[in-house]
Amino acid sequence: METPEQELTYSWDDLRSxxxxxxxxxxxxxxxxxxxxxxxxQGLQPHQxxxxxxxxxxxxxxxxxxxxxxxxxAESPExxxxxxxxxxxxxxxxARLARRLELxxxxxxxxxxxxxxxxxxxxxxxxxxxxxxxxVYLAQGMAGATKFVLRILSEDLAELAEDGSPLxxxxxxxxxxxxxxxxxxxxxxxSQQGPPHARTFTVEVRFMGKTLGAGSGTSKQRAQQAAxxxxxxxRQEWLPELEA
Numbered sequence: 001m002e003t004p005e006q007e008l009t010y011s012w013d014d015l016r017s018x019x020x021x022x023x024x025x026x027x028x029x030x031x032x033x034x035x036x037x038x039x040x041x042q043g044l045q046p047h048q049x050x051x052x053x054x055x056x057x058x059x060x061x062x063x064x065x066x067x068x069x070x071x072x073x074a075e076s077p078e079x080x081x082x083x084x085x086x087x088x089x090x091x092x093x094x095a096r097l098a099r100r101l102e103l104x105x106x107x108x109x110x111x112x113x114x115x116x117x118x119x120x121x122x123x124x125x126x127x128x129x130x131x132x133x134x135x136v137y138l139a140q141g142m143a144g145a146t147k148f149v150l151r152i153l154s155e156d157l158a159e160l161a162e163d164g165s166p167l168x169x170x171x172x173x174x175x176x177x178x179x180x181x182x183x184x185x186x187x188x189x190x191s192q193q194g195p196p197h198a199r200t201f202t203v204e205v206r207f208m209g210k211t212l213g214a215g216s217g218t219s220k221q222r223a224q225q226a227a228x229x230x231x232x233x234x235r236q237e238w239l240p241e242l243e244a
Contacts, residue, residue, distance in 0.1 A: 015106050019132070020151070024139040028053075030108070032131040035124060037110030050131035057134030060142070061089055064149040065157070072161050084160045091126040093156055098125035100197060101152065103132075159221045169228035176235070177207055180242045185231075187224045190214065203227045212238055 012026045021029070036049040065088045069081050076084075087093060098104070104119035107128055118124050129152075137145035150157065177185055191202045202216045203223035213234055215226020231238075 019101065019148075021136060021139075021148070023144065024135055028135040028139055029132075032135040033103075033106050033128060034108045035110070035113060035118065035127075037113040037118070038108040041110040050127060053131035053134035053138075054127045055134070056137060057130035057132065058089075060137045060145050061130060061133050061149055063142075064146040065089055065153070067146070068150060068157060069161070088153060088156060088160055091122055093153075094126035094129045095122035097152060097156070098129050101129075103128050155218075159219060159225075169225050169232055173205065173212075173228045173231055176232075176239075177242075180239070181208070183208070185212065185228075187220075187227065189220060189223075205231050207238075207242075210238060 012029045015029055015033075016022060016024060031048065032050050032053050034044075034049050036046065036051065038044075039046065039049045062085070065085050066081070069076075069084055069088075073081060073084070103125060107119050107124065109118045109124075113124075133145055133149060136148045140148075173185060177183060186206045188204050188206055189201055190204050193200050193202075198218075200216055200218060201220050201223040202214065203220060203226070204211050204214045205224070205227040206212065213227050213229070213231025215223055215228075215230050217223035217226050
């Protein structure tokens with residue numbers, strides 16, 4: 001698919017280098033980044049947009065994530081694996097990933113879509129991630145696509161695996177509080193600092209109006225785990241009161 005050079009301020013080598021995609025050619029990268037509005041504006045056919053690659057990438061992403069979680073959470077039941085897989089592949093996760101990868105610098109949009117902020121829309125950015133995965137699959141097969149998925153989602157998958165472990169702090173404190181009071185704790189974001197791509201969250205875990213612990217992390221999930229861990233370490237300060 002030809003892309004008019006005057007419309008671009010970069011070459012596909014920029015994207016290829018940024019994402020480590022030496023084996024993926026210009027044509028596949030251009031198609032993965034081509035929103036339907038761009039194809040309409042350029043007089044291209046609908047099948048030349050990124051929608052077909054998005055369809056393919058969605059299936060590849062799901063299988064790669066499912067296989068990874070199945071392996072790293074060998075003792076987790078089907079319900080836990082299903083929940084974590086849904087978290088890993090949902091639109092919000094993929095849109096956040098697209099921002100980290102700065103794909104908005106590369107997506108090809110029609111004039112109206114770009115003027116309306118299309119390069120920041122979660123749905124468009126999530127579609128670009130799936131389309132890229134589809135392009136990698138066509139260029140490198142399932143092994144290469146799986147390696148790519150696990151690399152770009154490594155941070156998110158690590159958090160999910162920690163959250164899904166039978167012994168993770170959030171699960172442990174939840175079981176403890178349910179046992180003594182039949183209620184669940186509340187996680188409250190106390191503050192967030194830094195730019196969107198490098199934000200730090202501080203979260204407090206509260207129970208019946210009392211702060212049990214606090215923690216910080218580069219995502220709300222990590223901050224919640226840190227807060228739960230802090231609460232567990234301080235349990236002797238608040239548990240006797242609850243048990244009484």
